[in-house]
Amino acid sequence: MIDLIFPDGSQRQYEDGATGRSVAASIAKSLEKRAVLIKLDGELYDLDRALPSGGVFEILTRDAPEALDTIRHDASHVMAEAVQELFPGTQVTIGPAIEDGFYYDFARATPFSLDDLAKIEQRMKEIVDRDEPITREVWNREEAIAHFTEIGEAYKAEIISDLPGTDEITVYRQGQWKDLCRGPHLPSTKHVGKAFKLTKLAGAYWRGDHRNAQLQRIYGTAWASEADLEAYLTRIEEAEKRDHRKIGRAMDLFHLQEEAKGMIFWHPKGWTLFRTVQDYIRRRLDAGGYQEVKTPQIMDRGLWDRSGHWEKFGANMFVCETTEGEELAVKPMNCPGHIQIFNVGQKSYRDLPLRLAEFGACHRYEPSGALHGIMRLRAFTQDDAHIFCREDQIEEETTRFVRLLNSVYSDFGVHLDSVKLALRPDLRAGTDEVWDIAEDKLERAARQAVNIGIERMPGEGAFYGPKLEFHLRDAIGRTWQCGTLQLDFVLPERLDAEYTAEDGSKQRPVVLHRAVFGAVERFLGILIENHAGAFPLWLAPTQVVVATITSDADDYALAVAQELRAAGLRVETDLRNEKINYKIREHSLAKAPVIAVVGRREAEEGKVALRRFGSDGQEILSLAQAAKTLALEALAPDVARSTAAASASPREPVGAREAG
RNA sequence: GCCGGAUUAGCUCAGCUGGUAGAGCAGCGGUUUUGUAAACCGAAGGUCACGGGUUCGAGUCCUGUAUCCGGCACCA
Numbered sequence: 029m030i031d032l033i034f035p036d037g038s039q040r041q042y043e044d045g046a047t048g049r050s051v052a053a054s055i056a057k058s059l060e061k062r063a064v065l066i067k068l069d070g071e072l073y074d075l076d077r078a079l080p081s082g083g084v085f086e087i088l089t090r091d092a093p094e095a096l097d098t099i100r101h102d103a104s105h106v107m108a109e110a111v112q113e114l115f116p117g118t119q120v121t122i123g124p125a126i127e128d129g130f131y132y133d134f135a136r137a138t139p140f141s142l143d144d145l146a147k148i149e150q151r152m153k154e155i156v157d158r159d160e161p162i163t164r165e166v167w168n169r170e171e172a173i174a175h176f177t178e179i180g181e182a183y184k185a186e187i188i189s190d191l192p193g194t195d196e197i198t199v200y201r202q203g204q205w206k207d208l209c210r211g212p213h214l215p216s217t218k219h220v221g222k223a224f225k226l227t228k229l230a231g232a233y234w235r236g237d238h239r240n241a242q243l244q245r246i247y248g249t250a251w252a253s254e255a256d257l258e259a260y261l262t263r264i265e266e267a268e269k270r271d272h273r274k275i276g277r278a279m280d281l282f283h284l285q286e287e288a289k290g291m292i293f294w295h296p297k298g299w300t301l302f303r304t305v306q307d308y309i310r311r312r313l314d315a316g317g318y319q320e321v322k323t324p325q326i327m328d329r330g331l332w333d334r335s336g337h338w339e340k341f342g343a344n345m346f347v348c349e350t351t352e353g354e355e356l357a358v359k360p361m362n363c364p365g366h367i368q369i370f371n372v373g374q375k376s377y378r379d380l381p382l383r384l385a386e387f388g389a390c391h392r393y394e395p396s397g398a399l400h401g402i403m404r405l406r407a408f409t410q411d412d413a414h415i416f417c418r419e420d421q422i423e424e425e426t427t428r429f430v431r432l433l434n435s436v437y438s439d440f441g442v443h444l445d446s447v448k449l450a451l452r453p454d455l456r457a458g459t460d461e462v463w464d465i466a467e468d469k470l471e472r473a474a475r476q477a478v479n480i481g482i483e484r485m486p487g488e489g490a491f492y493g494p495k496l497e498f499h500l501r502d503a504i505g506r507t508w509q510c511g512t513l514q515l516d517f518v519l520p521e522r523l524d525a526e527y528t529a530e531d532g533s534k535q536r537p538v539v540l541h542r543a544v545f546g547a548v549e550r551f552l553g554i555l556i557e558n559h560a561g562a563f564p565l566w567l568a569p570t571q572v573v574v575a576t577i578t579s580d581a582d583d584y585a586l587a588v589a590q591e592l593r594a595a596g597l598r599v600e601t602d603l604r605n606e607k608i609n610y611k612i613r614e615h616s617l618a619k620a621p622v623i624a625v626v627g628r629r630e631a632e633e634g635k636v637a638l639r640r641f642g643s644d645g646q647e648i649l650s651l652a653q654a655a656k657t658l659a660l661e662a663l664a665p666d667v668a669r670s671t672a673a674a675s676a677s678p679r680e681p682v683g684a685r686e687a688g
Numbered sequence: 689g690c691c692g693g694a695u696u697a698g699c700u701c702a703g704c705u706g707g708u709a710g711a712g713c714a715g716c717g718g719u720u721u722u723g724u725a726a727a728c729c730g731a732a733g734g735u736c737a738c739g740g741g742u743u744c745g746a747g748u749c750c751u752g753u754a755u756c757c758g759g760c761a762c763c764a
Binding site for chain 2: 117131139140141142227228229230231232233236237238242243244245247273277278283284286289336337340341344360361392394395396399400404453489490492493495497509514575577578579580605606607608609610611612613614615616617623625627628629637639644645646
């Protein structure tokens with residue numbers, strides 16, 4: 029007998045061999061009809077599978093949130109069945125549920141075309157209508173390998189061979205079709221429903237390795253209801269309007285062109301935004317004990333040889349030869365330059381931690397397919413810094429950095445999507461012993477400072493050390509690594525950095541490579557998408573537009589603009605011979621934070637009528653009052669904090685909270 | 689780099705099965721002096737990404753190249 033505890037707390041006993049279906053039937057016939065899965069002690073099981081034990085038990089219907097992943101997983105199987113019916117000879121490989129949908133990777137000599145998707149979708153709907161029962165079978169390993177090999181499913185046979193010997197080999201039958209799969213699945217294909225849509229085609233390498241065969245991946249989205257599907261499609265459509273490439277053009281921030289692939293032409297407004305962000309982080313670094321430096325853009329190959337970059341990274345570097353036969357490389361990163369500065373003169377343990385910062389213009393020859401708007405470029409600016417410290421300072425420096433990063437992100441109104449810890453890669457410098465220490469220190473420090481879970485990523489680290497990655501999300505949900513902190517025991521060794529310890533001995537410092545934005549450009553891309561171009565006042569390239577109602581007010585408008593500029597605001601005037609409605613509409617669409625309307629009345633009374641973005645009211649203020657109010661509102665958050673702290677209680681030290 | 693798609697006016701897009709290009713907005717010229725999300729009129733604007741081919745004839749079909757977009761790989 030097994031004991032089941034139901035969601036209402038009640039408990040009942042069932043015979044051994046009871047299934048989710050039989051339990052559901054014992055409660056109500058209608059429940060049995062609607063049941064698609066069961067949850068036992070947090071695990072999902074097929075409805076018709078004998079319950080392995082008692083426990084906390086729940087019957088799931090199709091609309092249960094937990095069922096959604098299974099609907100998506102089943103949709104991928106239905107798609108695979110449809111593909112194999114329509115395109116005989118196509119091999120199946122894997123097809124999981126993913127965020128918002130699913131995919132399946134197929135092996136096939138000729139790639140699919142977009143036209144095929146409609147046919148496949150049609151056939152999927154027929155398979156749903158056929159209501160094919162989905163049943164689970166446990167197979168013998170050797171027989172399974174032999175079977176899949178015989179029917180020409182080499183990939184499936186390979187997957188089975190690689191499964192740990194302790195794993196059961198389960199095959200799910202779906203009508204005439206079958207697939208090796210761990211499950212669980214819905215009882216039959218009708219439960220998948222028709223709220224799905226095939227969305228895109230892509231090549232994908234078998235097991236994610238570019239040395240392997242390229243498979244044909246078909247992506248789809250699937251939902252519990254038609255309404256959810258519609259909502260999703262609308263959401264995506266809306267998100268695409270926030271694309272930084274669209275907004276960048278519409279707001280005249282920047283452009284890219286063929287002659288400089290992966291490099292940005294910043295227009296005046298975009299560059300203003302860039303500078304505002306740069307000025308902000310510069311203040312934070314100054315306050316945080318960093319010293320800014322500037323190192324050469326192009327350096328001799330010899331240095332890159334010694335640093336190891338020529339060997340490990342050479343293929344991605346822009347190089348040039350001089351007429352005198354020197355071989356030079358444009359810097360892909362700033363670290364070797366900073367170590368040169370560290371190496372000049374003698375350093376003492378008293379100098380540590382030494383934090384050298386640089387807005388480093390880096391160039392990397394990225395593969396053409398990797399370029400993406402201003403998120404992935406060949407020329408970009410890192411808000412880079414290298415912290416030279418002792419091993420026993422690593423944890424504190426890491427904690428300080430993460431606090432700074434959290435504070436900066438919150439000032440910009442962006443939210444961390446995830447924090448990852450990239451661990452030792454196969455190709456690496458340094459002994460295992462050194463890596464053990466490095467990984468351990470980083471993880472411990474990060475755990476202290478980060479309030480979300482840290483994802484461990486084996487094999488993803490840099491060749492010289494483990495790496496903490498701070499990821500942010502763009503408009504359509506892709507995540508981008510922005511902030512990073514990387515431990516490096518290797519480069520100081522290779523470039524011979526040392527300091528004199530207390531006992532007079534020469535010691536190697538540890539280097540922490542760190543960046544809050546990662547690349548300023550990428551961070552701006554995220555910022556544009558997160559705000560949909562409607563920047564807060566302190567960031568907006570144009571903060572105030574002074575718009576006239578009639579030409580009578582032109583002179584006054586110019587005076588207003590001048591006064592606001594004198595108060596430190598970025599101001600434009602609109603004296604065009606257009607109706608005020610037209611001007612309001614245009615500047616609202618351009619997301620100007622403040623429109624200052626002036627007509628004859630304002631000119632006579634020395635006032636301005638302020639209209640804020642997102643509101644249709646107006647606020648009539650004297651010009652002096654408006655300048656004062658807006659200037660105060662336009663302060664960067666860090667400046668606003670120190671201003672407030674200075675004028676508040678003297679007991680609270682200035683900037684104490686954000687000094688980290 | 690790999691797979692799939694796209695590329696037509698400054699921008700957003702139309703152009704059916706081949707018959708030498710069309711709209712809206714913007715820009716320009718004029719009229720209008722306007723009170724909080726689009727005043728009116730007019731003229732202009734294109735080597736249909738680029739190169740080759742098929743055809744009497746190519747924006748449309750074939751082919752090569754480039755860039756961009758969606759993925760994959762890469763991101764030290």
